Amino acid sequence: MNGGMMDFRAPKLALESGACGYLTIDLDALCRNYETLSSIVAPARTAAVVKADSYGLGAAQVSRTLYDRGCRHFFVAHFIEALRLRPQLPGDATIFVLNGLLPGNEATCADGGIVPVINSLEQLQQWAETACALRRKLPAVLQFDTGMSRLGIQPEDRNAVADHLRTSEHLEILFIMSHLASADEVDNTQNADQLAEMHRVSAEFPDYDVSFANSGGIFLSEDFHGVLARPGIALYGGTATSDVANPMEAVVRLDVAVVQTRTVPEGARVGYGGVHVTKGETRLATIAAGYADGLPRSLSDRGAVYYNGVRLPIVGRVSMDSTTIDISALPEGTLSFGSMVEVLGDHQTLDDLARDAGLISYEILTSLGHRFHRQYR
Numbered sequence: 001m002n003g004g005m006m007d008f009r010a011p012k013l014a015l016e017s018g019a020c021g022y023l024t025i026d027l028d029a030l031c032r033n034y035e036t037l038s039s040i041v042a043p044a045r046t047a048a049v050v051k052a053d054s055y056g057l058g059a060a061q062v063s064r065t066l067y068d069r070g071c072r073h074f075f076v077a078h079f080i081e082a083l084r085l086r087p088q089l090p091g092d093a094t095i096f097v098l099n100g101l102l103p104g105n106e107a108t109c110a111d112g113g114i115v116p117v118i119n120s121l122e123q124l125q126q127w128a129e130t131a132c133a134l135r136r137k138l139p140a141v142l143q144f145d146t147g148m149s150r151l152g153i154q155p156e157d158r159n160a161v162a163d164h165l166r167t168s169e170h171l172e173i174l175f176i177m178s179h180l181a182s183a184d185e186v187d188n189t190q191n192a193d194q195l196a197e198m199h200r201v202s203a204e205f206p207d208y209d210v211s212f213a214n215s216g217g218i219f220l221s222e223d224f225h226g227v228l229a230r231p232g233i234a235l236y237g238g239t240a241t242s243d244v245a246n247p248m249e250a251v252v253r254l255d256v257a258v259v260q261t262r263t264v265p266e267g268a269r270v271g272y273g274g275v276h277v278t279k280g281e282t283r284l285a286t287i288a289a290g291y292a293d294g295l296p297r298s299l300s301d302r303g304a305v306y307y308n309g310v311r312l313p314i315v316g317r318v319s320m321d322s323t324t325i326d327i328s329a330l331p332e333g334t335l336s337f338g339s340m341v342e343v344l345g346d347h348q349t350l351d352d353l354a355r356d357a358g359l360i361s362y363e364i365l366t367s368l369g370h371r372f373h374r375q376y377r
């Protein structure tokens with residue numbers, strides 16, 4: 001019915017709930033990623049790291065989906081995340097708090113059936129005192145610092161920890177763990193150093209199984225797998241290992257609406273500070289997402305969005321709520337008010353966008369804003 005002119009125009013999706021774009025989270029792809037990782041580490045089990053709201057994708061949705069696929073171990077970073085997640089999961093799912101407990105949270109943690117990761121002698125003593133006061137045996141995981149110097153029991157405290165465990169009946173240690181600092185770099189010698197140190201820890205605590213690998217560690221070698229792998233970024237589609245093709249499926253897609261289009265002459269200034277000056281007549285579109293929505297300001301005059309596979313460069317500075325793109329590469333009229341462009345999807349991966357922004361994929365994911373309509377597939 002419409003004349004030829006209309007045929008190449010972008011379809012306009014009705015935007016739901018007043019949103020400025022669609023953030024689509026593919027839970028089937030998430031499950032396939034979980035299964036891929038599980039099959040690499042089997043017979044070891046695979047946990048899910050769901051800290052920071054599952055890297056921004058929704059801890060409740062992600063955790064319940066993976067629970068249905070057989071995942072029973074869920075790691076958050078802060079205790080408050082565990083409190084929020086606990087009611088979302090059946091009782092046979094265990095939630096671990098990677099940072100352990102801050103003083104004063106012990107009784108609530110014991111009450112909630114949440115398992116702290118013990119990173120220091122102080123955390124060990126406080127948790128044991130709580131168990132003693134409650135006349136209960138409480139579960140815990142011990143994390144050892146094997147060379148990252150971030151979280152975990154220090155080498156010089158290992159004897160005191162071992163003594164404590166020998167003399168105290170209050171804690172049930174489920175397993176011991178450590179974290180790799182350079183697992184994304186296959187050739188980094190820190191990996192072998194940390195593995196050797198983990199073997200020494202294991203020899204000093206021979207009664208307990210080991211959890212070691214994050215996403216990167218899963219791809220290093222079987223030596224790092226232990227009994228429980230703890231992937232985060234790979235579940236969500238990010239690259240775990242540099243210099244190797246990413247075997248994970250994309251989980252996130254982001255489409256953003258065009259608010260306005262315009263044609264400007266040569267010499268026009270674009271955006272705050274007027275830092276971008278057009279070199280000729282240019283067709284521009286302004287899209288409804290800016291740095292407050294997770295499009296980093298470091299993408300100013302760098303990076304691009306896509307339409308039907310055509311690269312549309314970001315021009316000028318990224319604003320808080322909008323970003324201007326050069327659409328001159330598309331036939332005139334292709335994009336108009338209300339059209340959608342691809343920020344993350346078939347033509348631009350999470351890692352592509354992160355690279356252009358000078359960031360890592362983790363930062364892109366955890367910054368995705370809350371003004372998009374979130375849809376789970």
Ligand SMILES: *Cc1c(COP(=O)(O)O)cnc(C)c1O
Nearest residue numbers: 049179214215216230231232233
């Ligand atoms: C964040 C985190 C993970 C997951 O790391 P990824 O690189 O996202 O797989 C695993 N273990 C610990 C201790 C962490 O802090």
